[in-house]
Amino acid sequence: MTPVDVVLIGRNEGDRLKAALVSVTGVARQIVYVDSGSTDDSVAAAQDVGATVVPLDMRQPFSAARARNAGFDALRDPQFVLFIDGDCTLEPGFAEAARDRLQEDPTLALVTGWRSEIHRDASLYNQLCDWEWHRPAGLIDACGGDMMVRAEAWRAVGGMNPQVIAAEDDEVCTRLRKAGWALERIPVKMTRHDAAMLRFGQWWSRAVRTGHGFAQVGHLHPDYFVTERKRVLFYGLALPVAFGLGLVFALPLSGLVLFVYGLNYTRTAKGLIAEGLNAGEAWRHARLLTLSKLPNMLGFARFHMRRLSGGPMRIIEYK
8 A cells, every 4th residue: 555644844833733733643654844934832742743844945936835845855765745734633544545646547646525614604705715625526627735645747847936925836837737647536625724813904915926927927827817817907906996097087987996896796796696605695605705805915916026126935824
């Protein structure tokens, strides 16, 4: 039976990391924890369960991609590697199911599953995260950071790009597909995630980060995030500019902009309902999704300012 190794990454995750470590103990041949400058007891907690601890050099900008690469490099002769974020716990049975699927199909570079929120109803923002995680099983274009990868495929594409500070998982998935590998989501519960997103400011920062990811990955792969980038530019830039011009030169133009936003809000809510979300949550989520294009645009602009100025690609934290 092919062994499974686990790489956990984290920064000041506290009890969330301890729960993650417990959930993978006994599942993996090797456990590596990569720490991005934690000031809590994360390192000690990992050492207590016998994990190999890799502290990242704090003189270089942190990124989840950099951490996952460091974790992979610290493994001895890896074959199947399960990456899990430090704010997640592994669901029983997923590691075995993912390993079996990779063994069955040598064309698969990675297998992922279903993630859900531990405290789904603690806030509207957590509910929205939970809905985002629910995606159909089958062949996929990309997945999130929780995934089991074939070491051969990971090495073939050189791992993740450490300069990509958001949507780094989409970026490596794109390179894997372009290299001829297939990716799959199996219909198995994978991890339980703790977004701990209770305030509007946290959601806003996360949406800025998302926009940064759209822009950076889209810059590296112009054929990816095409629709997302068009929506950000239209709803996050063109319409706000038109609204401002309308206030100065022609009020009906501003009214038309508000009407377009209203149509988008209604269409988004109806789309969520059609996908199975209950009406109450759908209309609340639609407000955030409509508004999200504004912080997305800020993230979009931040990436291009960094790119043009040669500034460092630093992570955007929301908790």
